Amino acid sequence: MFRRLFTPRWLGALAIALLYAVAAYHLGHWQYGRHEYKVERNALLDAHYRAAPVPVRQVLDDRPVNRSDADWTKVTATGTYHGEQLLVRNRPNNGVYGYEVLAPLHLGDGTTVVVDRGWVENSPRGAAVVPEVSEAPAGEVTVTGWVRPAENSDDKRLPSGQVASVAKPDVEKAWGRTVLDGYIVLDSEVSADGTTPPRPDRLEDPDRSLGPHQAYAFQWWLSMPVGMLLIWLGLRRELRDEQPDRPAKPKKVRIWDEEDY
Structure with missing residues (x-):
């Protein structure tokens, strides 16, 4: 053989x-x-x-989020929303595609953090029509959520007020300001008077x-x-x-x- x-x-x-x-x-x-x-x-x-939240500035700064130890860290931040909200296109949530809603939260130390306030479904009139989105609350708010690393840029040309991903350069270009590297996925949001303002649909759990x-x-x-x-x-x-x-x-x-x- x-x-x-x-x-x-x-x-x-x-x-x-x-x-x-x-x-x-x-x-x-x-x-x-x-x-x-x-x-x-x-x-x-x-x-x-489900850990107790820590101040956001203990986790987010100008450096990329360390995925091995900082990803999904629960944080809290207090500030005011300044600037238009951005819509992130083609984002699934519970099996349905729509937009994630980003808002710039201006902190007391002068920095700005990106807050992903939730999700809205595509307009019934088609993807070319922007859906109605509740405005970010006025005045001081305290947000609690989870830190996520910034995404890579898709380098797509989109209509004003829209981005293809939660990428630091794309968001900074749209808002005309510097933001911290990373963003917060919103869990809860409370105004200074203790009320809970309306918000887009909550994102599904990881x-x-x-x-x-x-x-x-x-x-x-x-x-x-x-x-x-x-x-x-x-x-x-x-x-x-x-x-x-x-x-x-x-x-x-x-x-x-x-x-x-």
Whole structure:
């Protein structure tokens, strides 16, 4: 069997089987890496999502948010909304597409933080028509929410008052001012008189599913020896068929042939 393996035909099959095993090994590690990322994300959510809020300036500054320890940190901020609200296009919420609503919250130290106040559904008259959005409250407000890292810019040209992502350069260009690097997903908002102003729909809770990545990883790893097994079966069958004393298979006789005799 080993002598037969080292023929051009079977060496080619062996090379393909080895390439597949290597590819399956790396694909399994990639899938398991995705699984580990989601496990770490859930651990971060467990530590941050329902924790007591901390002042926003302890987390947000001019540097990008550290995803490994600051993402989803619950914060509180007090200030006043100054400037128009921006709409972020094509944002899903509970399976429906619409707009996320961004507002600039001016803090007491002179900095501005981006607050994602929630979500509104697309206008029933079509995506080209901007839906009605409740205005940001006037006067001092205290917001509580979760810190998220700024997104990458999509470099799309959109109508005035709209952006394609919550990207720092896009938001700064639209508002004409510098903002802190990162933004707050609004949980609650209270005016100075203790009332809760109207706001867009609340964003859905973060996804906590682990997905099928771990199962896919094990599937890839378990399939690594499949090519070798097929080669072994093929060699075994080929050698068995070449044995001179191997009994010939009986010829099958069709029923209608028997009736002809």
